[in-house]
Amino acid sequence: MEYRHLGRTGIRVSELSLGSWVTFKNQVGVDAAVEIMSAAYDAGVNFFDNAEVYANGKSEEVMGDALQRLGWRRSSYLVTTKFFWGLHDGVNEKSTLNRKRLIEGINGSLERLQLDYVDVIYCHRPDKTTPIEETVWAMHNIIEWGKAFYWGTSEWAADEIVTAIQIAERHHLHKPVTEQPEYNLFERRRFEKEYARLFRDYGYGSTTFSPLAFGLLSGKYNKGIPKDSRATLKGYGWMHNDVTDKGRLAKVRALEPIARELKCTLAQLSIAWLLKNPNVSTVITGASRVEQVHENLKAADIAKKLTPKVLERIDKVFGVKKEEEED
């Protein structure tokens, strides 16, 4: 496993990491979580991603119980969590980054995770109604109190991130250090275009999510929706359009010859492709069973085989032209 700095911070994260969205609680109980996290940790993963809203707090509980059982030295791994949607519908508790909510949020997460601190906390989405200054101060305070060490954003606009950095600089507060954006072969534009100035001008980090576009890029939906897949879970019907879209499936199939030539699976190829981007600090993978962890973590070896020629072929499949890359 290779480790990359999280942006301009001193902390290094495994280039492949593991998240618990959808899986923990819905598909994976504590026993399976122990097995999955253990496989990842043994392969060198040191970054485990969670969020307050995942399974309405239960995903943090599962990870907390798993960590208790695993008994790893706390300094040997990082745990992250995120706030925005909240756990209740109260007027000050839902879809907000207000100070009260963020501070109550971190206290609840630490309790569920059974930890004294998490390593990175994220603002899970931007909040257009709370002044960014209030959010920056709250995140700074949480760090000052030792409940987290770094903070970041998730799916914020580049302008909002620059505003938060500037407020922090003006008041000598802890700045946000990383984004958590979606980035995969289908979803490139924001990461590669809008965020380019964040990486260049601020050395912003990135912990990217959904490397397989929710599983689609593994090829598992090429012959219909498998019975045991995420798309069959209650509440995930919204995935059906995407995973049955003929155009998207044709692109996934067009990757097959490339994967065959490189002697790897489609999932490994898609994850390896992300590792070729130096602006990626870590690729957060997801897995509902341990075999997927074993398969996906081998992607690092495949990245070495992705020559400029191979990358060009992949771009062609997804209709990305050279000029488009350079504009």
Ligand SMILES: NC(=O)c1ccc[n+]([C@@H]2O[C@H](COP(=O)([O-])OP(=O)(O)OC[C@H]3O[C@@H](n4cnc5c(N)ncnc54)[C@H](OP(=O)(O)O)[C@@H]3O)[C@@H](O)[C@H]2O)c1
């Ligand atoms: N900040 C945010 O807003 C945000 C949003 C989304 C995700 N995330 C983070 O990013 C993490 C990863 O996202 P994601 O779970 O959407 O990632 P993903 O890699 O796009 O999808 C993972 C899912 O694909 C399937 N899969 C994984 N490896 C496979 C393989 N080798 N072969 C076949 N199927 C495979 C599994 O689902 P099946 O059960 O169908 O097999 C697995 O749960 C999350 O856990 C979370 O921590 C953050």
